[in-house]
Amino acid sequence: MSTTVRRAAPGPAWLGELEPRKRPSQARSHATFAAIVDACGRLLARGRYETLTTNAIAERAGVSIGTLYEYFPNRESIVAALAAESCRRLVVRMHEAVEETAGMAPHAGVEHLIEAGVEALRAPENVFTALVREAPFVLRLPPVQEAREALTDLCQDIRTRASDTVRLPEPQADTWLISQMLFNAMLEIALLDGPEARRALLQRELARLTFRMAVGCDPPGGVSE
Amino acid sequence: MSTTVRRAAPGPAWLGELEPRKRPSQARSHATFAAIVDACGRLLARGRYETLTTNAIAERAGVSIGTLYEYFPNRESIVAALAAESCRRLVVRMHEAVEETAGMAPHAGVEHLIEAGVEALRAPENVFTALVREAPFVLRLPPVQEAREALTDLCQDIRTRASDTVRLPEPQADTWLISQMLFNAMLEIALLDGPEARRALLQRELARLTFRMAVGCDPPGGVSE
Amino acid sequence: MSTTVRRAAPGPAWLGELEPRKRPSQARSHATFAAIVDACGRLLARGRYETLTTNAIAERAGVSIGTLYEYFPNRESIVAALAAESCRRLVVRMHEAVEETAGMAPHAGVEHLIEAGVEALRAPENVFTALVREAPFVLRLPPVQEAREALTDLCQDIRTRASDTVRLPEPQADTWLISQMLFNAMLEIALLDGPEARRALLQRELARLTFRMAVGCDPPGGVSE
């Protein structure tokens, strides 16, 4: 149902090997692996991507640089792993959120999805915003592309299930556009520094605009809501 | 009318000096200056930001590395100059496009704006897409921020002038959201590799969705257009 | 007893970090550290300070430039380490020489100290003269300042112990002056190219003049010695 062809495993040629060298199997290995990815995230959240060095990641993770290279073939692969994990969390959360909309009115459902999305993007353990701000190439990384496709698929699902409400003349293209715009708008809201109230207002309005896009009219309750 | 406070002159502290060392005054100087910025753009369009070196820029521009540093204090400032120029072109083009919509039906106007925007973003002499893809910090650069603010202001202007058609309960916030979404969606379309037809379809649909967002219903002519 | 206030740890602000990055702990590390400092000394003994490059030091030391920067944060810190070591050797030797004067007649003691001092300053493993000739800032480096203070202190000690012979109306100031003059005169003698005999004569006469300064009359044995 995805709109783009999924490419083969290792990623485009303009990035080297992106897969970790070894998937951690035992508990200890797993902890080391996680510590490295985590250190990378914390470093990225605080500094510029250009100052992110493998030596710094290793030190922050409390492992030797040699150990780091046991697990990852190069620097990019660590960022890729971080991005993948972050995306996985995001997709899981969005699926949960969709479940939670069961029984809600369409407009309330959209609002709930947006709220959940922004919250997930802003979660501190979720380095998504840092990643996007500092290393935009991650947006072209297979795991991230897949995540965006998964979100598009999700939108397509919703459209299918709500086909009595939704009115899209070009279902496929329109859904893709809406999903892109929603994702970017949520990201912009998540990146905003302003007060909580502003963010809440923007989320509510984003829901209204999304409803308008999908249905072609305002939700019952009128413009003044 | 801008949505963000404009900051003081020299740009954020997390980047060093961003202003060129000397503004070209004579014809010869100007040509050198332009050659450097241009070389930077061409390099950025073809390679990763991380492989962009000052020596490569100088070589490509056909000047010595010493000359490059006569005009720019550091590497970032070249990218900043490129971004500023690119943004300026984009904003100018969008203002033109707005003029051109005079007399058009609202929906046709939106479509025209989107067409012009995508075209401008894709223009080869406009390195905007390369910049966004490759240079993380560019989006946070004052000239780029100002360009985005200028585009938002433009949307606010349009809304004011079309206040009889547009129906936005939270005019300020809604316009900001629409402008963000439009900009990002146009960027996504511009970045797309697919066939021209697909891009045309997406532009048309983006116009429809934008109309829906702004007015709350489909343009005259119905869903089937 | 020192004549100047000792300053706080890291050295003056007009030079960057001067401390080595890591003090060598193991045998191998220590050898590398020493090889770098030693190479710096040999290079300085043969060429001008301005031609002393970190790459040359690394090559001469038989280590890679990267390794050099593992141990030292910058070029100055290598020269500083060299100066510190050289000073330490000098101070140690002068202390020894003072011990050796036990039981000597005062004038013979002075002569012995001067002989030892010039010899130490000329010692090929002691790059002191090269350092003074070539590296402007070295004399203002904390370790060098401390060495000069140590030598002044030494003179003050001698004065105190020989208080029955020495006749100085302004003990503190006079001793400081004598120590400065002695140090510089020994340096001038050590820097001299002439034949050994001339150096010996100058050393003998320097001892006489020093005795005159300290006691106010010629040593027993008369002017004709």
Next chain:
Amino acid sequence: MSTTVRRAAPGPAWLGELEPRKRPSQARSHATFAAIVDACGRLLARGRYETLTTNAIAERAGVSIGTLYEYFPNRESIVAALAAESCRRLVVRMHEAVEETAGMAPHAGVEHLIEAGVEALRAPENVFTALVREAPFVLRLPPVQEAREALTDLCQDIRTRASDTVRLPEPQADTWLISQMLFNAMLEIALLDGPEARRALLQRELARLTFRMAVGCDPPGGVSE
């Protein structure tokens, strides 16, 4: 009467050409020449030798870099010219001071010479101290060597004229030593930051010690002066 052989004009091989390219003949040329040398002095008095660049000198002198190279063949030659001028001033002043001692008692004469010497070394228009601190290679420059020889000659003159008072068993060597020590001690005093009183004390004591060196006993008036 000098103790070292005077070398041929252009200076040792380890420094390039040191002579100015053209001696200024006309008033205008002369002003330019002086402005460059002066700018060099002011820059040296305020910053480190390593930060002294020809471009900075030209800018400070208010001439173009091209003009600077019309007058001087390289950077060192500017510093050399500055040193030569500074030395010339110093030697002139010392000769004057010697004239001024006519009729003074020997000890008072020595004191006067020292006072005049320290004052000359400290004079702000005299960059001698800055030169020594920042570019010790100037001490090996022909003009400076010649100045030091001139000062030694001066001491030898004084010795000859005061041969009834002075008692030096090795007149030539002793005078050389005294002159070296005096010069260095005066330099040390001139470089001192402390209060004026301390400097005055040191000058007085230096006179006493010099008298002791030259005559072998305290001046009439006793140790307590």
Next chain:
DNA sequence: GATGAATGAGCATTCATTCAT
């Protein structure tokens, strides 16, 4: 003569990555 734009060899320093222990 004077100018200052242009030059480019050369320097200090970084950092991803390897491999002997």
Next chain:
DNA sequence: CATGAATGAATGCTCATTCAT
């Protein structure tokens, strides 16, 4: 398995000097 000393290619940038105008 883990370590961390060692590597060295590559980068940003400076500055003495030249030369066309």
